[in-house]
Amino acid sequence: MSPFWSRIVVAAVLLPLVIGLVYLDGWWLTGLALVGGLLALHELYAIGGTLRPLRLGGYAAAVATLVGLQLGGIPWMAIGLLSTLCFAFLVFLLSQSRPAFTAAVSMTTAGVLWVIGGIACLVLVRDVPDYGWWTIVAVLFAVFASDTFAYFVGRAIGRHKMAPAISPGKSWEGFLAGLVAGVTVAFLVLYGDREEFLSIPESLVLGAAVVVAGVLGDLFESAVKRDLGVKDSGRVLAGHGGVLDRIDSLLFAGPAAYAVLLAFGVT
Numbered sequence: 001m002s003p004f005w006s007r008i009v010v011a012a013v014l015l016p017l018v019i020g021l022v023y024l025d026g027w028w029l030t031g032l033a034l035v036g037g038l039l040a041l042h043e044l045y046a047i048g049g050t051l052r053p054l055r056l057g058g059y060a061a062a063v064a065t066l067v068g069l070q071l072g073g074i075p076w077m078a079i080g081l082l083s084t085l086c087f088a089f090l091v092f093l094l095s096q097s098r099p100a101f102t103a104a105v106s107m108t109t110a111g112v113l114w115v116i117g118g119i120a121c122l123v124l125v126r127d128v129p130d131y132g133w134w135t136i137v138a139v140l141f142a143v144f145a146s147d148t149f150a151y152f153v154g155r156a157i158g159r160h161k162m163a164p165a166i167s168p169g170k171s172w173e174g175f176l177a178g179l180v181a182g183v184t185v186a187f188l189v190l191y192g193d194r195e196e197f198l199s200i201p202e203s204l205v206l207g208a209a210v211v212v213a214g215v216l217g218d219l220f221e222s223a224v225k226r227d228l229g230v231k232d233s234g235r236v237l238a239g240h241g242g243v244l245d246r247i248d249s250l251l252f253a254g255p256a257a258y259a260v261l262l263a264f265g266v267t
Contacts (some may be wrong), residue, residue, distance in 0.1 A: 022136060025126060030070040037062050037119045040244040044111045044235040047225065050200035052099030053107040057087035060186050062116045069120050077120050084112040113243070118217075118251030121258045128267055131197045138189040138203075139257045142182040143249050146211045147218075150178030167222040175215060202264050209256045217252030221245070 021032040041062055045053040050143060065080030088108040092101060126136040154174025162170040186207030190198050204253075221244065225231065233242030261267045 017213055022126060022140075023133065025132070027070065029123060029126060030066055032121055033066050033119050034063065036243055036247065037066060040119075040233070040247060041111050041115045041243070043242045043244045044115060044224075045107070047176050047228050047230045047233055048107050048111075050228075051107040052097075052104045053111065054088045054091040054095070054104050055098075055108075057089075057091040058084065058108045058112050061112045062086040064122055065112070065116050066123070069123060074124070076239050081113060081117055081120075084109045091234040097197035098116065114220075114251060118254050119247075120254075122250060122254035124267075125254060128261060130221050131193055131266070132191055134193065134197075135257070135261070138186040138206070139253055140250070141189060142210045143214045143253050145185040146178035146182035148178075148247060149181035150215075151175035153177035163219055163222075166219055166226060170215075170219070177207065177213070179211050182214070183207035186210065197266060198264065202260075206257060206260045207258040210253045211257030211262045216247035217249045220252065 006249040018032065019143030021028045037057060041058055042055075044056060045055050061080060061084035064083050065077055069082040085105065088105045091098075092104065122136065122139070125139060126132045128135050136171055150170070151174065154169065154171040154177075158171025158173045160172040161168060161170050182205055184207070187200070187203050190206070191200070194200055194203070221233070225233065233244035258267070
């Protein structure tokens, strides 16, 4: 099967499942977040193996963060994130190999903050009272529309490189096309609740923040992979690469969306 068709098949199978679990919310969403988060974190630790991350410590902190969020909200989520240092140090003390402490703890902690923290913010967006479902739909589809339009427009007319040292394929023309597409999608999804939830200007700001953050998230992962000398984070999704490759934009878009919602006082 060609890479193109493998991407289509994987998307056709996984997308309805993901959307369904997000709709169900609660422990269904927490389960999805745990599976996706642990897989992405595992991929990151695998490609960053030379830094000797303390994997068990990172996995324990991931579970503590996401389960804590489900059971106790933001305070327990924060405690889960901070527990990464404790779990990592405990694993270091019990380790027989004694990796370089600073590098190992830094890699472990950075992975949890980036991957699990980003996913936790997406869960927080879904948990916005009354309007969480449509807000997370706006975020997910704005990122998807932005990525799609940026890719095709960039390939067609992209001339000015956006970040050639990190991701040579990205262009400013593609970025602008993706920005327009993402903002439009967010506006359309949230338009029906403009009188009760986000006004039209606020929905446009949300869309813009999500798109810009999503691009930064993509570039961030590209920088990490370039630094570690790998092309994809993994192969679990066939033509899509790894889980981390598929959610890298969302890991920045989620915190950006939640920050905008906080600023507008609707959380």
